[in-house]
Amino acid sequence: MTADLRAASADRASDRPAREPTRAERPRRRGRFGVPLFLAAVSLAFLAPLLLAVYASLRPYEETAEHGYFSWPEHMSFDYYRQAYTESGMGKYFTNTLLIAVPAVLLTLFLASFVAFAVSRVRIRGGMLLLMLFTAGNLLPPQVLVTPLYALFLKIPLPWWMSDSLTLYDSLWALVLVNVGFQIGFCVFVLSNFMRTLPKEILEAAIVDGAGVWTQFWRITLPLCRPALAALATLEFTWIYNDFLWALIFISNPDKLPITSSLNNLRGQFFTDYNLLAAGSVLVALPTVLVFLLLQRHFIAGLTLGSGKG
Secondary structure, X not given: OHHHHHHHHHHHHHHOOOOOOOOOHHHHHHHHHHHHHHHHHHHHHHXXXXXXXXXXXXXXXXXXXXXXXXXXXXXXXXXXXXXXXXXXXXXXHHHHHHHHHHHHHHHHHHHHHHHHHHHHHHOOOOHHHHHHHHHHHOOOOHHHHHHHHHHHHHXXXXXXXXXXXXXXXXXXXXXXXXXXXXXXXXXXXHHHHHHHOOOHHHHHHHHHXXXXXXXXXXXXXXXXXXXXXXXXXXXXXXXXXXXXXXXXXXXXXXXXXXXXXXXXXXXXXXXXXXXXXHHHHHHHHHHHHHHHHHOHHHHHHHHOOOOOOO
16 A cells, blocks of 8 residues: 555656746856856967967968968968977077076975975974065065176186186076076975975874984975975976076077077068967977976876865
8 A cells, every 4th residue: 555655656746847947046057157168268368379379380471471360271381390490409409498497496496395394394493584584585576686696696706617607607507596596485485385284293203203304304294295396396497497587697608598599599680480480489388388298287286285175
């Protein structure tokens, strides 16, 4: 009898018409599509200049000069990329950039992690004041120190095997040091805030087991900071790689300039092929895109740290 009643009630429930969504539910469903469309539009707006540069670099200049950059292509090739690489001497400038960016990034993260550990975990006296000084250094415009640094680098001697000019001026060491000096404050600020979120019980257990300060820093804290270090490495490499101000001031030998200066070799005295310049710009930007793709997982993890609990 009970089974028959249940079957009858189930049949009546299936015969009922489906409930229409209320007025409060309809805008919520439409909003599910509005946010992705808005994000896609914003992403396309940011990618539009890059896509236009790639599109222009694949077309001959005569075609775009006649029909415009937004016309349908008739001929597309990679000849401009080969021409841009050979005419600009990009290989030599790319080597110079790696000799500047890689040591600067590694030295910045290494020194910043030391200071951040001392400020956030060791609790040295005056640590908060030290953190404030490093943070305040980011607020100082780099252009203010151009003249003092120029005069200082001319007076700092270096041996012949480190600099052809026998001074810090006109050497890659000058670019490494100035980038480390201006980027270390931001890294100290980020790493110190991240290290404060690490559980104190981990270091307390290590201290009980007899771990010294170096072991606490090198074998316990740094492995836990891997997402933050990867995110900072991606940002720092991009910023130092794209820098041209310091190279323009502290380098006089054209053979020591970074890759950002190679684009100037593609500009003619009386005529500039902007499609060739676009191909050179895409080639210059490829290393930073590659670094981001390699560290993408750690970079996103570093950006989302602290966004949730548990």
